[in-house]
Amino acid sequence: MRVSFKTFGCRLNQAESALYQGLFQSNGIDVVPFGEECEICVIHSCSVTGRAESECLRIARRLKHSAPQMLVVLSGCAVESAAESRLQKLGVDLIVDRAHKNDLVQIALSRLAKPYIEPDGKCVPSFSTHRALLKIQDGCDFYCTYCIIPYNRGAPVSRNFQGCLDEARAFIDAGFREIVVTGCNIGCYRDQGRTLPDLLEALAALPGLGRLRCGSIEPGTVELRIAELIAAHPTLTPFLHLPLQHCDDRILNRMHRRYTVAEMRDILEKILDLVPRIALGSDIITGFPSEDDQAFSNTLDFIQEYPFSNLHVFPYSERSGTAAADFPERIPHNVRRERARELIRIGSRKRREYAAGWIGNRVETVVEKFDRQGGACGWSAEYLACRVADVPPAQREQMTGRELQFVPEKLDGDTLLGSFNTQLQ
Ligand code: SF4
Structure with a gap:
């Protein structure tokens, strides 16, 4: 028997699909590339924008239509955000919601009358790259006004500290040299008083690990101790992705972000003091409601000032179900896109400049x-x-x-x- 996956969206989704794949494999089922003949296909969906959600649902419907004998499973965020009536019209065989996501493989196998064998504790998620994704938490309750994730993924839940270390050890034993720590809002990680820096420190000390990469961290939750760990542990990569989203206090406030530009400046200065050649990444939204020329120019200035080498820029798109979708003072779409283009140009130039600084260096x-x-x-x-x-x-x-x-x-x-x-x- 064979299973294939179509995974949309973020690293968290990729980590979850990898876990499902590992469980299918430990039940004797081969994982084949999406598009190849198989008996089960899992569409692990994303709904970060309305467009992403529609694309996932379209593919699920088309797949079931073209291969009626295949067991088509729909999981992920679109299951939480799409209307029930819309989901029912897709005709897929199984819709696995958040409450049942941990049992997805078992549910799919039971639908095919196949017994499910619990892994013996050594089940390793199956990744298509040489980087293993370690999911340390799920969920977020920050309720940024543009974001649907808290509605789809629920409140933050952290994994057990020792469980994370055990899984990382299993990755290393399986031959992975690089591990990426991921989650919905990893700065919220808590387990019996231990926080993200504690976990990173313990992971970085694992023998046999070549590289440990910290995934995207909410700027308001980033602790200086993480930069101190990066400075002290060669295993921890000198890269921090801080999704600022904007660099104007009025807009940050409307976005319900939990930091000010001055606070960001302060933490960035300290990080750069500790790790001068650190690579910085960020996500920026252009054209959020009421973003005037001054607010956009404040964002441009801030981005130009700091050595961001990995910039992801998105024109704002209304996500129904979020507070900002009803905000007045909408910015015309062409302005959103033009501002995004300008930032993308700046981001590309800064990336090349940063990369050029490594010529001639190890x-x-x-x-x-x-x-x-x-x-x-x-x-x-x-x-x-x-x-x-x-x-x-x-x-x-x-x-x-x-x-x-x-x-x-x-x-x-x-x-x-x-x-x-x-x-x-
Ligand atoms: S911190 Fe804000 S943007 Fe990030 S997942 Fe939570 S609500 Fe969404």
């Missing part, structure tokens, strides 16, 4: 794959794309999924290019 990439010309492709600890040419064919297999140090000689776009002949051993 860089480490984890090799994800080899391209057709035999170049080793991967990501640096700072989340820069890397390509190392001239790797001898005999060494390629053993290098896949491993760290490779090299000295970049130039850039192609924002990809660091180097040669195996100049690598550092």
